[in-house]
Amino acid sequence: MTLPRTAATFPPPVMEARRWIADAKFSAERPLINVSQAAPVDPPTDALRKHIAETALTLDSAHLYGPVLGLPALRAEVASNFSAAYGGAINDSNVCITAGCNQAFCAAMMTLAAEGDEVILPTPYYFNHKMWLDMTGVRCVDLPTGPGLLPDPDVARAMITERTRAIVLVTPNNPAGVEYPADLVAAFRDVAREARIALIVDETYRDFHSKSGAPHDLFTDPDWADTVIQLYSFSKAYRLTGHRVGAMIAHPDRLAQVEKFLDTVTICPNQLAQHAALWGMQNLGQWLAGERAEILDRRAAIEEGFPKLAEKGWDLLGVGAYFAYVTHPFRRSSLQLAQDMVSDAAVLALPGTMFMPDDDPAGQRQLRIAFANIDRAGINTLFERLAGLAPRKVSS
Structure with a gap:
């Protein structure tokens, strides 16, 4: 059986x-x-909780289906905010909103890998990434980390086969906490681009990075979208874990494929959560x-x-x-x-x-x-x- x-x-x-x-x-x-x-x-803060309550009471559309790829205002805010933070060009069409960052990862993988394909994960890995690969029949290729728990792009390059579809980096890292240096992240981008595979960068914890300024310069490359997929979570930044709201930044053509997956799974992200994330981005910087x-x-x-x-x-x-x-x-x-x-x-x-x-x-x-x-x-x-x-x- x-x-x-x-x-x-x-x-x-x-x-x-x-x-x-x-x-x-x-x-x-x-x-x-x-x-x-x-x-x-x-x-969440009292102010954000009040905003959620007021939105629930006064905005009828917050209780209805919304766009599959997310609220236009939130997509635009993410594009503007991240463009300024990373010093690159990110457009609204590069952004989609998901039901948490885990769903963003699952959606990205659905557009990249079929059963029998391979994805490279540095070890120790984030267990939910491994679980999704297991359940979709995608082979996890374990990339052992070296000193400082940093992965080696040259070792990753040697692991790439004709079935490899992506390399996944989590920085700051879960579970190890390690922050990958910008030049290391860029080196992995170069390896992925050379192999014509995707580089997925999960930055769930980017708001708690010890470095001031941009943690990497991937988005300053005008051709970033041919290789890079960035994942993000609003849950940790604004204490919205129970509301489930995350984001993916990628090429618009990929998001068109992501839309198929999201429409089948959640139809749209939680509306109140999206309004909360938008208000948080606009009001809770300090x-x-x-x-x-x-x-x-x-x-x-x-x-x-x-x-x-x-x-x-x-x-x-x-x-x-x-x-x-x-x-x-x-x-x-x-x-x-x-x-x-x-x-x-x-x-x-x-x-x-x-x-x-x-x-x-x-x-x-x-x-x-x-x-x-x-x-x-x-x-x-x-x-x-x-x-x-x-x-x-x-x-x-």
Whole structure:
């Protein structure tokens, strides 16, 4: 019997981890520190919530079907904002709005790859990217990263075959937090262009990049659209995770194909979410700058506090945006450690095995810490708990 497509991949990692705490009890003196999911838990600002409510009450069209590729005003705002931010030419026709950045990735891949084709993903990879490739019968070609968890464009070039359709970069990276230098991103663009394949750049966390100014210069190339597909999320910037709103920037001809997919899946992006994203882009620039400063301060707290873990044999492989990616010093696997940490430290984190192929032993020693929802004090408490973990007997 042929198995359904969903059987081709693994369970959703965040949902899997939540099951580890379903029956757990935590005391008021030692509450759970949840660093498993890269999402803000606070709601949008009061001003944005009021705008959403007013839109729901006064704008009848917000409750009806809208354009499949998104609200024209939001597409225009993204084009204008991103053109200014990146110093390039992006037009309204290059922009579509999606039900979250995950859907943008799925839509892009539907226009690029058929069953049996190949897509190159640097490891550790974002698990939802791997899951979608699995479920669509597209082979994931794992690109091991080198020092600093940076992928090598020359290694990627050697992996390209006649079935390769795209290279995917996530920067700042999920799960590793690493920011890819502009010249590295450009080198991957050159590799992709040379091979006549797409370069997908997922910039979900671009608003929390440590570099001031444009993180790369891809859009200054007048021919960028022949190769580059950029993905973006409004969820992290404006705390709109539950509203599901993202964006894709690509050649208009590709968006014409994307429209087929989106019309079949969601018909149109959430209307209230799009109005919220538009208002956020137009009114919350100063507030977002403050959010970025807070995240960068938490990144600094990770770097400043990590020596207490380094003394215990931990290693900080990467840090940035919402993430710290670490290795642990224990003999047990990261999956077992992550499960043990719930009872031993009241900490929920995701193991590296959820971001690495099964045949890569590196994942057995790695953990992702998503620190967007813990402040400096919380980071200090987290490190104290991790430093206090004791070795356990390895399960046979």
